[in-house]
Amino acid sequence: MQAKILDIVPIPFPPPAPETLISFAPFVNYLKKRKEQSDCHKSKFFSYVIEEFEKNPELLGEVKPADVEQYANQMQLIYLSLSPMVEDEENHFWGLSLPMRPVLMYTTNALYRFAQDMMADKVASDQIPGTLEELAKEKLEYSYSFILERLYGMTNFLNRYFIHSVVDRKTGLTKYYKQKLDTRFIDIATTRPLPELNLATLKSKINDSRDVLPLLQELLPLDMFRFTGFGIASIEEVTPQYALENIKGLLLDHSSLKEDDYYTRFTDSLKSLIGSTDVEFGALPFLEVNGRPVFIDGACFNSVLINSAKEHASGEKSYASLAEEYAKKPKVTFIRDIAEEDEGRHEMIRALKVAGVRSFAMLPVFFNNALVGAVEVYSKKPGILNEALLSQLEPAMPLLSQLLKNTIDQFNDSVEKVIKEKFTAVQPSVQWKFNEVAWHYLQNEHQPQSRKETEDIVFEDVYPLYGAVDIRNSTVERNQALRKDLRVQFTVLMTVLEKLRKVTGFGLLDEKIFVSQQWLNKIEKDNSVFNQEIKLNEFLENDMVPFLLQFIDNQPELTAIADEYFSAINEKHGAAYENRRALESSMTTVISSVNNYFEMLKDEIQQAYPCYFEKFRTDGVEYDIYIGQSITPNKPYSNIYLKNLRLMQLTSMAAIARYSHSLLPFLSRKVETTQLIFIHSHPIDIRFRKDEKRFDVEGAYNIRYHIIKKRIDKVNIKDTRERLTQPNKIALVYFNQKEADEYISYIRYLQGEKLLNNDLEYLELEELQGVSGLKALRVGVNLSAEEKAPAVS
Structure with missing residues (x-):
């Protein structure tokens, strides 16, 4: 036993601080009560202890910390009274502390060594101010928890224990210990009358200590209290529980962490759980598409089998065969020593030997009784992995099953997202409307006269923007x-x-x-x-x-x-x-590049103001953009968003012309693109066609807009046989000058930025079937200019 003063957390109470006095009177009074209630054998022992303390009456008054060492025999009697007789002092974390302060004055050897190691680690880690603030806060929480329980009868209100982390010098792992304080032998006295507390107010703020602590400090300043007696400090290792809590936190906070950091913290927690740094972990989620196992990079977390297979360019094949085979007979596989196994028995043995693994285990993981994958446990050192170590993973298996289930769900969501973005008309900007209609349908489905059809999905008064990039001739x-x-x-x-x-x-x-x-x-x-x-x-x-x-x-x-x-x-x-x-290869290269550009443009324009963007693949790429208040009802609409979008449209056409021209030296057949914009200044209505699963214009006037944009791609200049659309130029078709004026201002701006040439043409177009009076602007693109996109509002 050690009768020495040891301040574990040298953080003073923030002023005003309470008065703390060491006294053994509360302990002696406690024994006197127990003496009357105990059998004769305990009663004789309690009488002996009381007598030993009363021989030194100064112990029943105020004792200075420096004088405690003189009374080691009496401290030993306290230990014998409160601890099991067979407890080993070398392994029992027990000690006496100052009242309400983490200052030890008499400890077992085990606790003394632990406290010294913990303080050495704290000094070595050079604690940051934020950590000191947390310790001071914990100290306040503990003190007020004791006060509220003892004087107001409120239990479990605030933190009643401390968690300490210590690096194990043998393993290098961080271990976690819970420090508890037994307050039975601490009396509280007040220097002034206690105020009445509104317990309802305190309970309403129980989950927000940032509010409740300042309130308590105001209502119950600590300098009105005197703590007399001593505390019983005990330490309990909670590394397994803490490791599991860390894993739970990671599962909840996955999206905020980088994948590498996430996996490192996850495996570190598993290593803490089993108490070894010589063991590694891998995860194999069983991903499927149409009932077939599939492989995707990043989903198999540090799998030694997959990583070894990938080095030989067979990652996907190995994963598929392994998943398919394992799914038929999922069972625990444990190989104690890989070196003694025959490589010819299984391809897996050869992959493990190549990776330098000496012992290996694969554990099946189930979620709601369905197999979701497997966990690899392996070590590159002999004699490390055994059945006892594997059994320590059992508490983490439900969390590992959730990890693999989350991975599978994320993969399935990603597939759904690609389908939704690439192959259906339901884009994020209009998803809310589909959700709303689907919800209304489900609401009505169980009514007596349920509606058999869903509501129409219509967006009224939206402004259309049409553009087309085509392969010339x-x-x-x-x-x-x-x-x-x-x-x-x-x-x-x-x-x-x-x-x-x-x-x-x-x-x-x-x-x-x-x-x-x-x-x-x-x-x-x-x-x-x-x-x-x-x-x-x-x-x-x-x-x-x-x-x-x-x-x-x-x-x-x-x-x-x-x-x-x-x-x-x-x-x-x-x-x-x-x-x-050669022609198809060249056309595919150009059109794919244009298509990819529009994909990036789609993401960019959504940042300015959500709108509906739909592409059509032909011999080129056509697109419709619709913007308006009805598409985004929760964000106020203004024409500045439309103007910004039109400028982006014109700028993007210039960028595409430059980029497609730059591809010419790399094409086996020379193919050039033409750029076309149809200017329409009046809002239209669009409706989702359920039979075609796409949006289309609504109403006779709006349909005329649709007809015009489909006929202008091959229109000629009036009284000539010259096609309007030409390589390295942008053509803009319109009806009225007012419609063109806005785009002319953008053209002048881009000419000033050296993105367009100073060759703007004003043209009249030939009559088309059912369409007359069309006009056009045409301007050349500066092919040598560096791309310069406008800022997004």
Whole structure:
């Protein structure tokens, strides 16, 4: 035992501080009461202890801390009175402390060593002021908890214990200990009358100590209290409980942490739970798509099996096979020593050996009796992993099941999000309306006269913005590529037929050569051949291919000749598709780049003001944007958002023209884009078409807007055969000058920014079916300018 003063947390009470006096009178008085209630054996012992204290009457008055060491024998009697007789002092964390202060004055050897280690760690860690404030707050909470319980009968009101963290020097792990204080032998005296407290007010603030502590300090200043006696301090290790609480907190706070940090803290808590840093953990959530196991990077947390497989480029395959096999027979797998296992027995053994693992366990994890994955427990040191250590993970299994279930749910939500954003019309900006209608439908579903149809989803008075980026002359380019490929195809075909005739002398081959030559002549001279595409395909697919296959049947020498043709018409590699492949590859590169740009633009414009953005993939990319108060009822709408959006629209078209032009050196076939904007200044209504699962315009006037935007992509300038849309230019179609004036101001601004050329044209357009009076602006894009996007309001 140690009779020495040891201040565990040297933090003074904030002023005004209470008076604290050491006295053993409360303990002696307690024994005198127990003496009358106990059997003869205990009564004799209590009498002996009382007598020993009364031999030193100064102990029943005020005792100075420095004098306690002189009374070690009496302190030992207190320990014997309050602790089990068989308790080992070397392992029992027990001590006497000053009343309401974490200052030890007599301790077991175990508690003394612990307190010294804890203080050394606190000094070494150079505690930050925020931590000192927390300690002072804990001290206040503890004192007021005692006061409220003893004088007002309010129990469990505030914090009644301290948690201390100590780094275990052997393992390097942080361990957590709960310090309790037995206050039975502390008396409270007041220097002035106690005020009446409104307990309802205090209870209403029980969950917010930032409010209740200042209130208590005002109503019950600590300098009106005198604490007399001593406390009994005890320490209990709560590392497992604390580790589990940390894991619970991580599950709740996952979104605020980076993935690496999240996983590190998670595994550190598991290591604290089992008390070893030589053990690592991996998690394998069983992700599925359409009932098949799938793999995605980032979902398998530090899995040694998957990481080893990924090094050999088989991560997905390994995951799928492992998940499928394990799901059939989920069971605990424990390999005590990998080095002694035969690699040929299972691929898993080989992967573990490659990773340097010496012992390994895989535990199935269930959520509501359904398998959600598995947890790997492994060590690269021999003799570390055993059944006893694995059993310590049992309390964490429900939390691990929640982790894997959360991962599966996040994956499924991500799939749903992609489907919603990429393949349906339900975008976040209008999701609220669909939610509302769905809720109304569910409300009415169980009514006596339930509605069988959902409400119409209509957004009124929204402003439309239409734009289109198209591949210039895409039909002409395709026809030219097809003509070149057909020329190659017929040339090869005729060569093959000639060789077959030379070898066999078969007369029908002459007729096939003659017909093929006629088709080749049409391809070389007559553009109308493309109007006979059905007949052409019928000749090639339904005539020549069956003929050749039948002609060479079971004749290897003829098969080798005919294979020249069949190799040429292979869509993926054949020479007869080379031009079309090159064109499609170039067009796909350009359109995909434009599409990706619009995806980024969609996210950017939502930051300024939520609106509905819908893209259509054609030979280019068309889009409709709708903005207005009815789409975003909770955010006040102003025309400044529309003006900002129109400026972004024009700027984005200039950026796309520059970017698509910059791709030309990297394309196998030169393809250029044209940029078109339709200016419409009046609001329209849009309705969700349930049958088509998309939004469309509503009403006769609004439909006219829809018709116009579909007809202007190939419009010519009036009295000419010149197409309005041209590469490296932006065309803006409008009806009235008032509609164009706003965009002209934006054009002037972008010309000043050197993003557009100073070549603005004012044009009249030819009449279209049912549409007359169209006008246009056309301006060139400065292809050498650096992209400079407008600020988002």
